[in-house]
Amino acid sequence: MEFEKIRNLSDEELKSEQTKAAEQLFRIRFQKSLGNNEGIKKLRTLKLDVARIKTVARQRELDAHKAANPVVANAAPAKSTRTARKKAKKD
Numbered sequence: 001m002e003f004e005k006i007r008n009l010s011d012e013e014l015k016s017e018q019t020k021a022a023e024q025l026f027r028i029r030f031q032k033s034l035g036n037n038e039g040i041k042k043l044r045t046l047k048l049d050v051a052r053i054k055t056v057a058r059q060r061e062l063d064a065h066k067a068a069n070p071v072v073a074n075a076a077p078a079k080s081t082r083t084a085r086k087k088a089k090k091d
Helices: 003-007 011-033 040-068 081-090
Strands: none
Touching: 003 040, 011 040
């Protein structure tokens, strides 16, 4: 499945696609262990699809977290206390 197609899926559709792909992966691996070599090429594409789906799900999770917790940027960095201690020793 193409990456853009995956991005256009809803969260529920992503979960269902992931479970379908994982189930197919299991079946192909099981057939492979029995000596049936049909569908070996499908194995790689299924792995990639699962990885893409997980990537999109994680990106959405991080975007939701960023929207809920916006980062406040400081105007200036905190002053060092080290220079204040040096000045105090000189006096």
